[in-house]
Amino acid sequence: MxxxxxxxxxRGWDAIPPRSGGPDSTERGGIGEKSSSATDLTARAGRGGRTRRSENPDQPPKSESETAREICLRQLAVRPRTRAELAKALARKEISAEVIAEVLDRYDEVGIIDxxxxxxxxxxxxxxxxxxxxxxxxxxxxxxxxxxxxxxxxxEALDEDEEAATARALVDRKLRAASGTPDQVFRRLVGMLARKGYTAGVAVRAVKDALAARDAEAAEFAEQIDADAMADDSDTSH
Structure with a gap:
């Protein structure tokens, strides 16, 4: 599965992305590969715009476009970014709106951002x-x-069955170390799933089914849970 x-x-989005494209970057739409090759591609992104004084007096001043590209590359070196995230980063550095649009349009065109x-x-x-x-x-x-x-x-890549299976797997993992009465455990686990974005119906059913398979006491408690009614009550309260 x-x-x-x-x-x-x-490996998730908390991990540092690979420096070169591999199987994962291909399956994820090539984002990792695009980020690692951004330095090469940005050479084609055009030059121009206002100039900024270089910190090194022996070097010529950088254009605003070049400064913007360098900011983008530093952002992309950490992890892939959306166009909006890069635009915010550039605005914080007081890059003009015109140059932001110019640089990001070019990055869209060559596939550095997608x-x-x-x-x-x-x-x-x-x-x-x-x-x-x-x-x-x-x-x-x-x-x-x-x-x-x-x-x-x-x-749309996530369907209801897949979501329900993931919710149940999360509950089973937490249930192994859970302590307290069945009611306390039930409430904690439903709350955990709610914080991860699961609807009340999915959360209640996943915890009820897991408790039913745990032991006799938990199974007896689970039999008293009306998942449909609890889900309806939660929907109307919101």
């Missing part, structure tokens, strides 16, 4: 490694300035 392979890899590929890779990594559900992933993509239509298309 793709989820388990991703989880065993231990919000659709970024979104697909983000969804895959954050779901399979961190166990986040579509609702949480949509919020993260929105915070990074990804267009709603682009984000929706990336999130």
């Amino acid at each position: 793709a989820g388990r392979r991703g989880a065993r890899s231990g 919000d659709a590929a970024f979104s697909r890779a983000w969804v895959a990594s954050r779901h399979y490694v961190r166990g986040l559900a579509r609702r949480a992933l949509a919020n993260e993509l929105r915070q990074r300035g990804v267009d709603a239509e682009v984000a929706t298309e990336a999130l």
